[in-house]
Amino acid sequence: MDEETPLSLHVPEPEWRPGDIPDYSGIVIPKAGTVRRPEIDEDPRAMRDLAFTIIRVLNRKGEAVGPWAGLLSDEELASGLRHMMLLRAYDARMLLAQRQGKTSFYMQHLGEEAISCAFQRALKPGDMNFPTYRQAGLLIASGYPMFKMMCQIYSNEEDPVRGRQLPVMYSSREHGFFSISGNLATQYIQAVGWAMASAISHDRRIAVGWIGDGSTAENDFHAALVFASTYKAPVVLNIVNNQWAISTFQGIARGGSGTFAARGLGFGMPALRVDGNDYLAVHAVARWAAERARRNLGPTLIEYVTYRAGGHSTSDDPAAYRPKEESDAWPLGDPVLRLKAHLIARGVWSEERHKQFEAQIMDEVIAVQKKAEAIGTLHTGAHPSPRDMFEDVYAELPPHLVRQRQEAGY
Amino acid sequence: MIEAIQNALDTAMGEDERVVVFGEDVGYFGGVFRCTAGLQKKYGRTRCFDTPISELGIVGAAIGMAVYGLRPCVEIQFADYMYPAYDQIVSEAARIRYRSAGEFTCPIVIRMPTGGGIYGGQTHSQSPEALFTHVCGLKTVVPSTPADARGLLLAAIADPDPVIFLEPKRLYNGPFDGHHERAVTSWKKHELGEVPDDHHVVALGQAAIRRQGGELTVLAYGTMVHVALAAAEETGIDAEIIDLRTLIPLDTATIHASVAKTGRCVVVHEATLTSGFGAELAALVQQNCFYQLEAPVRRITGWDTPYPHAQEWDYFPGPARVGRAFREIMEA
Numbered sequence: 169m170d171e172e173t174p175l176s177l178h179v180p181e182p183e184w185r186p187g188d189i190p191d192y193s194g195i196v197i198p199k200a201g202t203v204r205r206p207e208i209d210e211d212p213r214a215m216r217d218l219a220f221t222i223i224r225v226l227n228r229k230g231e232a233v234g235p236w237a238g239l240l241s242d243e244e245l246a247s248g249l250r251h252m253m254l255l256r257a258y259d260a261r262m263l264l265a266q267r268q269g270k271t272s273f274y275m276q277h278l279g280e281e282a283i284s285c286a287f288q289r290a291l292k293p294g295d296m297n298f299p300t301y302r303q304a305g306l307l308i309a310s311g312y313p314m315f316k317m318m319c320q321i322y323s324n325e326e327d328p329v330r331g332r333q334l335p336v337m338y339s340s341r342e343h344g345f346f347s348i349s350g351n352l353a354t355q356y357i358q359a360v361g362w363a364m365a366s367a368i369s370h371d372r373r374i375a376v377g378w379i380g381d382g383s384t385a386e387n388d389f390h391a392a393l394v395f396a397s398t399y400k401a402p403v404v405l406n407i408v409n410n411q412w413a414i415s416t417f418q419g420i421a422r423g424g425s426g427t428f429a430a431r432g433l434g435f436g437m438p439a440l441r442v443d444g445n446d447y448l449a450v451h452a453v454a455r456w457a458a459e460r461a462r463r464n465l466g467p468t469l470i471e472y473v474t475y476r477a478g479g480h481s482t483s484d485d486p487a488a489y490r491p492k493e494e495s496d497a498w499p500l501g502d503p504v505l506r507l508k509a510h511l512i513a514r515g516v517w518s519e520e521r522h523k524q525f526e527a528q529i530m531d532e533v534i535a536v537q538k539k540a541e542a543i544g545t546l547h548t549g550a551h552p553s554p555r556d557m558f559e560d561v562y563a564e565l566p567p568h569l570v571r572q573r574q575e576a577g578y
Numbered sequence: 579m580i581e582a583i584q585n586a587l588d589t590a591m592g593e594d595e596r597v598v599v600f601g602e603d604v605g606y607f608g609g610v611f612r613c614t615a616g617l618q619k620k621y622g623r624t625r626c627f628d629t630p631i632s633e634l635g636i637v638g639a640a641i642g643m644a645v646y647g648l649r650p651c652v653e654i655q656f657a658d659y660m661y662p663a664y665d666q667i668v669s670e671a672a673r674i675r676y677r678s679a680g681e682f683t684c685p686i687v688i689r690m691p692t693g694g695g696i697y698g699g700q701t702h703s704q705s706p707e708a709l710f711t712h713v714c715g716l717k718t719v720v721p722s723t724p725a726d727a728r729g730l731l732l733a734a735i736a737d738p739d740p741v742i743f744l745e746p747k748r749l750y751n752g753p754f755d756g757h758h759e760r761a762v763t764s765w766k767k768h769e770l771g772e773v774p775d776d777h778h779v780v781a782l783g784q785a786a787i788r789r790q791g792g793e794l795t796v797l798a799y800g801t802m803v804h805v806a807l808a809a810a811e812e813t814g815i816d817a818e819i820i821d822l823r824t825l826i827p828l829d830t831a832t833i834h835a836s837v838a839k840t841g842r843c844v845v846v847h848e849a850t851l852t853s854g855f856g857a858e859l860a861a862l863v864q865q866n867c868f869y870q871l872e873a874p875v876r877r878i879t880g881w882d883t884p885y886p887h888a889q890e891w892d893y894f895p896g897p898a899r900v901g902r903a904f905r906e907i908m909e910a
Contacts, residue, residue, distance in 0.1 A: 330679045339678040347678035351669045357635055361642025368624045391635035398630060560676045561714050563738040566827045
């Protein structure tokens with residue numbers, strides 16, 4: 169017994185820290201078009217392999233190849249590019265606005281634009297997303313006014329949530345975008361509950377849950393998978409694996425599981441892993457899963473492999489915990505550039521046109537920003553009255569809040 | 579009281595097909611306390627069903643359903659099991675209306691058996707009401723009679739906001755005044771045991787005066803209403819016993835009017851003392867009735883210990899302890 173090695177604790181570490189040179193050559197990335205596309209009613213047990221691969225459509229030459237390709241028209245692809253570029257321009261302006269002190273906080277999507285923008289295209293009016301704070305592309309792709317988004321960022325008089333929520337915690341019932349909590353993972357099981365309600369009501373609408381790689385460690389994730397699996401809820405459960413949970417690399421939440429998608433296998437649900445920087449792949453898988461849900465075939469778990477190219481939020485500096493070069497070394501590329509290359513390969517786009525488009529989009533966003541700032545920013549202009557702070561705690565203002573509102577001077 | 583609760587659920591499900599009932603063992607079996615007996619058979623498996631053992635899942639799914647437009651009324655098997663769902667209750671259910679500026683709402687009812695007196699030990703006896711009353715956006719209800727259980731539950735299900743419905747489990751099968759040495763009696767023989775047949779709704783936020791009195795105001799809810807009634811009877815003190823019924827929203831008018839009349843106030847609850855709901859009541863009474871008070875407000879509660887098993891009756895604030903406090907405050 170004495171000769172046995174004493175126990176030691178395993179604490180996973182990312183492969184690279186600041187100062188190291190990232191090298192992704194050891195990571196196996198299947199060639200675009202090589203992963204099969206099962207029929208939507210195929211037995212989930214027969215597609216377990218899809219949890220350990222990466223479904224990709226766009227190849228290095230910008231061509232759409234394989235069984236998941238061919239779903240979108242030139243116009244749809246061009247509008248997809250526009251959505252992603254709008255989101256990127258919006259992010260850039262709001263990030264700058266935060267640095268200028270016009271708001272307290274911001275969270276950008278840099279590198280992850282394809283996921284929410286392409287997913288939204290698979291949904292129908294009435295479907296409901298239960299998003300995290302990094303899916304504003306769902307709003308943009310559904311035509312939600314950017315003006316309202318900015319007013320939310322500035323907590324001004326036109327903020328739809330009346331200055332009550334941290335910037336980026338949007339809410340829009342009309343656009344199928346459930347109020348963002350700010351607490352992590354809580355929305356995942358709520359999405360399942362919403363989907364169960366739709367099924368109970370013999371409705372045709374489906375729900376979509378969103379979560380990040382880090383938050384899959386929360387209990388809500390497991391509750392969601394149990395309930396979704398048990399009741400075969402018409403829900404698509406998305407995991408956006410952007411490699412980093414603030415400063416914690418994805419291996420801390422993933423543990424010994426090969427992939428995040430593999431978490432779905434124990435629950436007997438289809439689990440697909442997809443290239444999150446490939447607009448076409450994201451859309452194709454989203455449509456497959458949404459169709460499954462709509463046909464009452466039950467839930468699907470999807471892991472989007474992507475990379476958070478920016479900081480977690482404006483309060484974060486990634487240089488403190490990961491190499492600056494990591495983002496450029498990321499092998500799945502940039503979603504905007506990849507879709508651009510595809511449109512060029514299709515012969516409907518050009519470098520020149522793209523440049524013009526980029527400038528035009530930025531002008532558009534700046535014009536909206538001016539309009540929003542004319543209403544107010546966090547510390548200037550018109551804001552919801554402090555009187556409003558007491559509303560909506562309950563449907564009716566109870567006597568004790570009436571007294572407190574008087575005490576507050578309103 | 580079990581029949582009254584079952585009847586309220588039956589009534590609500592019959593009148594409104596948006597009402598769904600689920601939780602651990604509530605489907606085919608009808609609940610470990612039988613409060614959902616027969617509902618699955620009557621309304622089908624998609625409106626009354628069993629869930630995995632996940633309180634977080636039960637409440638989280640209920641929230642999603644309420645956001646969709648249903649009216650879920652879920653059961654947590656014991657209030658002591660509520661903690662895994664606490665984040666969903668506090669951060670989510672209670673705040674969805676507020677954070678979305680009314681765009682999304684969360685009309686759910688979370689039923690849970692509360693309190694001791696059944697030799698349940700520290701994991702089947704707790705009274706966590708103060709953990710809910712401290713959370714803005716929630717309403718917290720504790721009935722003390724079958725009629726109230728039915729009427730308040732119907733009001734809770736119809737309410738547009740999330741309601742925590744705490745059912746004193748020692749009252750399920752009959753009234754209980756703390757005399758554990760005496761034989762258990764059924765609600766059928768009790769003067770408060772009658773349940774009206776009609777659609778009798780008891781509005782949230784209205785206290786009931788269970789005993790008129792002029793010497794002392796007693797604020798109680800749930801099982802402790804019956805203990806206070808016994809203590810008044812046994813001490814001969816002319817206590818006015820107020821059954822709060824709803825903790826949030828609180829009927830402060832009834833409380834203040836009574837204390838202004840009697841000049842003395844005792845708060846009785848089974849939950850632990852420190853930071854309990856009694857602290858809130860005592861603070862409100864001293865703030866609003868300071869010049870009418872002839873003695874400090876007194877709190878009679880469970881001790882600040884976990885709820886013990888074998889020592890249950892030394893923990894439980896029974897009629898002897900409550901009566902002693904009545905006498906002491908009358909002499910103060």
